[in-house]
Amino acid sequence: MKPKVAVIGAGPSGITALKNLLDQGINAIALDINQDVGGNWIYSEDSSHSSVFETTHIISSKTLSQYEDFTFDEFDPEVADYPSHDELRRYFQAYAAKFNLYPFIRFGTLVKKCEWIDQETWKITTEKAGEVQEEIFTHLVVANGHHWKPRYPSYPGTFTGEFIHSHEYKKAAPFADKRVLVIGGGNSACDVAVETSRVSKKTAISWRRGYRIVPKFLFGKPSDTVAEKSKWIPPKIRMALNAILLRIIVGKNEEYGLRPATESFQATHPTVNDELLHKIRHGKVKPRLDIKEFDGKNVVFEDGKVEEYDSIVACTGYWLSHPFFDADFIDYSEGPVPLYLKMFHPSYQNLYFIGMFQPLGCIWPGAELQSKLMAQELIGRWKRPKNINELSEKEVKNPHHKQINTPRHTITVDYHQFVKDLKKQLPRDYVSKSPSRAPFFHSSSKSEQ
Numbered sequence: 001m002k003p004k005v006a007v008i009g010a011g012p013s014g015i016t017a018l019k020n021l022l023d024q025g026i027n028a029i030a031l032d033i034n035q036d037v038g039g040n041w042i043y044s045e046d047s048s049h050s051s052v053f054e055t056t057h058i059i060s061s062k063t064l065s066q067y068e069d070f071t072f073d074e075f076d077p078e079v080a081d082y083p084s085h086d087e088l089r090r091y092f093q094a095y096a097a098k099f100n101l102y103p104f105i106r107f108g109t110l111v112k113k114c115e116w117i118d119q120e121t122w123k124i125t126t127e128k129a130g131e132v133q134e135e136i137f138t139h140l141v142v143a144n145g146h147h148w149k150p151r152y153p154s155y156p157g158t159f160t161g162e163f164i165h166s167h168e169y170k171k172a173a174p175f176a177d178k179r180v181l182v183i184g185g186g187n188s189a190c191d192v193a194v195e196t197s198r199v200s201k202k203t204a205i206s207w208r209r210g211y212r213i214v215p216k217f218l219f220g221k222p223s224d225t226v227a228e229k230s231k232w233i234p235p236k237i238r239m240a241l242n243a244i245l246l247r248i249i250v251g252k253n254e255e256y257g258l259r260p261a262t263e264s265f266q267a268t269h270p271t272v273n274d275e276l277l278h279k280i281r282h283g284k285v286k287p288r289l290d291i292k293e294f295d296g297k298n299v300v301f302e303d304g305k306v307e308e309y310d311s312i313v314a315c316t317g318y319w320l321s322h323p324f325f326d327a328d329f330i331d332y333s334e335g336p337v338p339l340y341l342k343m344f345h346p347s348y349q350n351l352y353f354i355g356m357f358q359p360l361g362c363i364w365p366g367a368e369l370q371s372k373l374m375a376q377e378l379i380g381r382w383k384r385p386k387n388i389n390e391l392s393e394k395e396v397k398n399p400h401h402k403q404i405n406t407p408r409h410t411i412t413v414d415y416h417q418f419v420k421d422l423k424k425q426l427p428r429d430y431v432s433k434s435p436s437r438a439p440f441f442h443s444s445s446k447s448e449q
């Protein structure tokens, strides 16, 4: 049967999935509840899919955060080293325009239910402007993002001030003159603490463990490009060297009044921030330990300290969520996620996940390579290994990096290793910079493993 493919999402992952399917002459469309391309990078002050803030700039530099088919230099060479959310939105929309994807995207369309019928059939229920529709596709590509469903923490007692999640945090202005407590040590928490501290009466940040804060620049260069120079070194040794370099340049957490970083460098998703440590040393952000309990507006910390706050922003991460699947069909919310190359399901051959991995680096370059591999399979030029079940389990048991067992660490990959693993499966001429709409064809297949 000729493929007819539905892609859920027209964010950075969905558009590259669509582009690479269309490139191979495959009949494909994308469905997105948004009104334009960009996913998380369409900033809005109203509640939406997006979790970015007014001032968000990415944490991976532009050199390592671009599609090979359409680089930042081809888009706009003036884009900053660390682009803002708006530069990224424009970049993704320019990608969609360049490769003529817009006619193939149905906007304002919510995917409500995806039912797997057999290895050649999906029944997909959508809703657009109140109208519910069912449609049959041969393949389903899931690119719905994994930073939109807030994961709230819970503590004994009740907090009677304002309590929000970072997904709802949009800008600092509403926190003017308030006493703000930020929970978490990830990139959201550090960004939010820095921003609110510019206007608040007081800002504190509560960490349940110690994190290393990586500066955005080292030796005048974006830190990830400096780290890239050592990509030939095995990940474990490379990470140990990073930790030493950081200790020399930044110093110990204790110097800043922060909890010591007791885990290895790669044991948690990296936090990249140039301003937090500076704000702490200027007295604008106060480091605090974990929360023990609430009592009205009082927060009791692990060390017995009690302080009153007006607002709490829980920057405690996101659930992996696929609400269009029955929970007994697929539910990765608690992990593990046994998918070969984080994209191929061992049992459902007509199902792909694109962009559902967490690199120590940027997501969309890996999503682009995954998309090319998916397209290669659909035109019969690549065959999945027969022992895919075993390989998926192996990925779970032997991750690129051994990390602490907390919910955010179920889909981590090492950026350089992951890109290498994907490229190994692709033909040499995988980059395609002009829109091509090749007729569907079959030819000899390239099989690995």
Ligand SMILES: Cc1cc2nc3c(=O)[nH]c(=O)nc-3n(C[C@H](O)[C@H](O)[C@H](O)COP(=O)(O)OP(=O)(O)OC[C@H]3O[C@@H](n4cnc5c(N)ncnc54)[C@H](O)[C@@H]3O)c2cc1C
Pocket (backbone or CB within 6 Å): 008, 009, 010, 011, 012, 013, 014, 031, 032, 033, 034, 038, 039, 040, 041, 049, 051, 052, 053, 056, 057, 058, 059, 060, 109, 110, 111, 112, 143, 144, 145, 146, 147, 148, 188, 324, 354, 355, 356, 361, 362, 363, 364
């Ligand atoms: C504040 C913040 C900063 C970040 N910074 C970085 C960074 O520096 N580097 C990095 O690589 N990543 C970063 N991320 C992660 C971010 O999630 C990814 O960069 C990126 O957006 C992934 O693209 P995606 O297409 O997979 O998902 P998304 O951008 O989330 O796009 C998913 C799309 O699917 C659509 N969709 C979802 N469900 C449905 C449905 N049921 N029906 C119809 N449409 C649906 C959504 O509307 C959306 O358009 C950041 C995240 C946050 C919150």
Ligand SMILES: NC(=O)c1ccc[n+]([C@@H]2O[C@H](COP(=O)([O-])OP(=O)(O)OC[C@H]3O[C@@H](n4cnc5c(N)ncnc54)[C@H](OP(=O)(O)O)[C@@H]3O)[C@@H](O)[C@H]2O)c1
Pocket (backbone or CB within 6 Å): 056, 057, 058, 059, 060, 147, 152, 153, 154, 166, 183, 184, 185, 186, 187, 188, 189, 191, 208, 209, 268, 269, 315, 316, 317, 318, 358, 406, 407, 408
């Ligand atoms: N500027 C940027 O580019 C930028 C900004 C924001 C976010 N992002 C990206 O967006 C993604 C999500 O980041 P995020 O910071 O929102 O979430 P995250 O990476 O999942 O971090 C969540 C933080 O909250 C902590 N936490 C979770 N539950 C907790 C609880 N019950 N009590 C106390 N602490 C708790 C986690 O601790 P553990 O260490 O124990 O897990 C971790 O420190 C990441 O990929 C990140 O890189 C990027």
